[in-house]
Amino acid sequence: MNSLALFLTVFVACAVEAVEALTIVLAAGVTREWRSTLQGMAAALAVLAVAVAVIGPALTLVPLTGLRLVVGALLAVFGLQWLRKAILRASGYKDLHDEGAIYARQVAAAQAASGGGRRGVRDWYAFTLSFKGVLLEGLEVVFIAITFGDNQQNLGLAAAGAVAAVLVVAAVGVAVRAPLSRVPENTMKFAVGIMLTSFGVFWGAEGAGVSWPGNDAALLAVIPATALVALGYVALMRRAGAAASATAVPVERSAA
Amino acid sequence: MSRWLRSFGAFWYDFIIGDDWRGAAVVVAALAATAVCVHVASVNAWWLLPAAVIAALGWSLRRATFGRA
Numbered sequence: 001m002n003s004l005a006l007f008l009t010v011f012v013a014c015a016v017e018a019v020e021a022l023t024i025v026l027a028a029g030v031t032r033e034w035r036s037t038l039q040g041m042a043a044a045l046a047v048l049a050v051a052v053a054v055i056g057p058a059l060t061l062v063p064l065t066g067l068r069l070v071v072g073a074l075l076a077v078f079g080l081q082w083l084r085k086a087i088l089r090a091s092g093y094k095d096l097h098d099e100g101a102i103y104a105r106q107v108a109a110a111q112a113a114s115g116g117g118r119r120g121v122r123d124w125y126a127f128t129l130s131f132k133g134v135l136l137e138g139l140e141v142v143f144i145a146i147t148f149g150d151n152q153q154n155l156g157l158a159a160a161g162a163v164a165a166v167l168v169v170a171a172v173g174v175a176v177r178a179p180l181s182r183v184p185e186n187t188m189k190f191a192v193g194i195m196l197t198s199f200g201v202f203w204g205a206e207g208a209g210v211s212w213p214g215n216d217a218a219l220l221a222v223i224p225a226t227a228l229v230a231l232g233y234v235a236l237m238r239r240a241g242a243a244a245s246a247t248a249v250p251v252e253r254s255a256a
Numbered sequence: 257m258s259r260w261l262r263s264f265g266a267f268w269y270d271f272i273i274g275d276d277w278r279g280a281a282v283v284v285a286a287l288a289a290t291a292v293c294v295h296v297a298s299v300n301a302w303w304l305l306p307a308a309v310i311a312a313l314g315w316s317l318r319r320a321t322f323g324r325a
Binding site: 076078083085087093139140200210211213218222226229230241 | 271272273275279280284287294295301309310321
């Protein structure tokens with residue numbers, strides 16, 4: 001995989017997570033208090049930085065074959081989970097991810113929560129909401145950046161992709177001061193699910209001892225094949241859903 | 257302490273595996289079968305894991321949507 005593909009994959013995956021974290025930080029900051037919100041965000045970023053600094057270099061000590069087997073298995077399982085949710089959303093079996101609606105829910109919860117400070121923080125609720133949001137979304141960023149970076153033995157470039165995504169999303173968030181509802185998040189999640197699953201399958205099989213036909217060029221077949229299968233499942237499920245609704249209507253009418 | 261450990265384990269389970277553990281089980285079983293094919297039977301079974309993942313995804317989607325249309 002060339003450097004551009006590594007950078008773009010990590011960038012898109014991390015941008016999706018950054019958009020979700022931004023929604024939570026905005027809800028906490030706008031509704032409660034900015035200082036405590038930013039303290040929570042800074043504390044979470046510090047924890048994530050320590051995780052990257054410790055886990056990233058430690059993983060480079062593991063032999064590449066073993067690393068690819070373990071990381072490939074983890075990515076395949078993780079990617080399968082993403083892809084499953086993305087297909088369910090695309091075929092109408094699960095609600096689409098809507099940042100505007102999530103923001104409204106977070107704001108309502110933040111307005112209802114009681115105030116009060118603790119441990120030198122003025123608003124403990126704003127601090128913990130921001131800390132948890134950034135930490136949880138950030139963990140996915142760290143996981144993706146470390147697994148891709150270590151496998152390609154270019155942790156620096158993967159980290160640069162992740163940091164660039166966070167900076168771009170933060171800059172746009174500061175400019176518009178609203179959740180980024182217009183970002184095509186569901187499409188991006190679908191694409192990320194395809195990439196995570198494809199790379200997981202590729203590295204996992206390689207770690208198990210397989211020699212891919214065409215070596216690294218096999219990825220050029222694995223990624224489109226995964227995309228085709230995913231789109232095929234979406235089409236099948238949409239058709240099944242439409243057929244089921246079509247047969248359900250006459251039954252309801254005849255019962256009425 | 258045990259409650260903390262349980263929450264910690266539950267968090268990572270949800271983070272990596274999510275709603276359907278069967279997909280993870282199929283991936284692990286397919287990787288083990290691939291390793292056996294390559295190292296014991298000397299068969300370059302590059303097709304095994306992709307096929308297993310496609311099947312696991314279809315199975316998981318079927319379970320998630322069965323009777324819900």
